[in-house]
Amino acid sequence: MTSSGIARPAGGAARAVTRTLSDDPLGGTVRRTVLPSGLRVLTEAIPAMRSVSFGIWVAVGSRDETGPQAGAAHFLEHLLFKGTNKRGALEISSEIEAVGGETNAFTTKEYTCYYARVLDEDLPLAIDVMCDLVADSVLAAPDVETERGVILEEIAMHDDEPGDEVHDLFARAVYGDHPLGRLISGTEETVTPMTRRQIQSFYRRRYTAPQIVIAAAGNLDHAAVVKLVRQALRGTPLDTDPAAPAPHRSATPAVRTRPAATVVEPKETEQAHVILGCPGIDRLDERRFALGVLNNVLGGGMSSRLFQEIREQRGLAYSVYSYASQYADSGLFAVYAGCAPGKVDEVLDLTRAELARVAATGITEAELARGKGMSKGSFVLGLEDTGSRMSRLAKGELLYGNLMPVDELLARVDAVTLDDVNALAADLLGRPMSLAVVGPFDESAFAAR
Incomplete structure (x- = not known):
């Protein structure tokens, strides 16, 4: 892997750094650009495809929550689709669906992903919509209450699926109260009292440019993707001062597990x-x-x-x-x-x-x-x-x-x-x-x- 450091020309202004990572015979050409903010953009050009998958990955998951915050990352994932300063919830979904595309998101214990899949000609639209919702969501108070109800229903539905529940039970048996042992969704006891201010604070402290990787694969041009991403993020909270990308999560110290139970x-x-x-x-x-x-x-x-x-x-x-x-x-x-x-x-x-x-x-x-x-x-x-x-x-x-x-x-x-x-x-x-x-x-x- 090439260095993720940020090159600076003689004048002192930071500039984006682009490298070709591979020209894989089993795939396409992979390129990586580090923006001055520390946000990374990786693409794989596959000219034989007529579609593109575009994803925004944030190095934040449920293990990054404190006990009272349990479920905040998942709650935030729901809320980012509810509206930005440019679009309402209906516009977010309808703009992508109008061109036959699809959007979704998921939260894990160590990262969160927001993604869209569209025809190659509609990639500029997908980039604009997805960057907008991740960078500039308003987290309106009425939406917090609406999604709280949705998430509580999701938790109840999960409890009705014993084949899923047993995996969470096993994680708790091994990890106990460590965040890796908690439910990604949180529980009724943690989600019910969670406030908009708590979620907003989690959003702005955790969703920073150095923690974000944007990836796209399909019929695309790397330079065009980088240009579109920079345009979409201009003037948003992710358009920040120069910084280095965050290192990947450390393996030390190792998590302490419980005795067999x-x-x-x-x-x-x-x-x-x-x-x-x-x-x-x-x-x-x-x-x-x-x-x-x-x-x-x-x-x-x-x-x-x-x-x-x-x-x-x-x-x-x-x-x-x-x-x-x-x-x-x-x-x-x-x-x-x-x-x-x-x-x-x-x-x-x-x-x-x-x-x-x-x-x-x-x-x-x-x-x-x-x-x-x-x-x-x-x-x-x-x-x-x-x-x-x-x-x-x-x-x-x-x-x-x-x-x-x-x-x-x-x-x-x-x-x-x-x-x-x-x-x-x-x-x-x-x-x-x-x-x-x-x-x-x-x-x-x-x-x-």
Whole structure:
């Protein structure tokens, strides 16, 4: 990755710095410009496409909130679509929909993204609308109250989805009161009293130019995109004095996790939802490529060990899979299963036995080859649309501090050895496991475990 420093000519005025990052044979030409404000613009030109995906990524998520602020980042995401000094909520949506485009946004624990997908000829409109709503939202008091109601309904709807709820329960079991253990949406107790002033303060303190990455992929011209972005942001709170881009989130100190625990949410459901897992590795850990292979072998597809054993051979669950979540300074590895309440014990016994077996004896050469093939195939197939390519640009810049070329990434997967995977399995799967359960149980039902 090239330096993100800001060059200054002899006269002292800051200027934008542009670099070509790659001319990838599996993609298009990737260019990166650092504006004087510290805001970064990355594009991938793909002339064969007739569409463009445009995203504004902010290095702010739910983990950046204090306890009383829980849900502020998600609340703000809703509010930015409600109106700016130039447009009302209807204009924001109708201008994009009038040209057949689409807009949306999402909040995670470490970043927030606002994006649009439009025909290439309508990119100037998308840039103007999206930059306007992110940079210059008014957060009107009536809109705060309207969206508060919407978010409370969203929280209630989430509570009615035990298959989703169990993942939040598991995160809380591992991280406790740390922000990584909290709900991204916040709770009724934190969202209800949140004031416009609190949200406004969060907005202006956190949504600063050095924290923002703009990414676009499709049939575009990089210089034109940069010019349009600068025009759209001129005179807004993101048109600021010269600054350097913010560094990506530090991995130190590592997040302290709780001792292994069992957490049960009693609920009269027809199906029990269980997650068994442990703290994993952070996203910059060199073992992350081996983890991808291990995850594929254990529970990453229909040929995986857990799917074959629990669903195909025994018919104990419709859905069973493993997954890894990775953050700047921590991670999770877990197995999920949804099954009849009466089958929970058998499913957990089989899961524990399989994890212990892989920890003790590792995987086979054939499984290694299959796991690597799944990793490479899913990555390349995932780059078949402009949205995924736009996301790759932004995440490389925002989360990793560099954009790894496709060929290099595939080579890193190819380089994973059987010893790499087995050593990781012995470490990871030998850790004490936490258990999260949503279903018709109480904690005493799992006390002996």
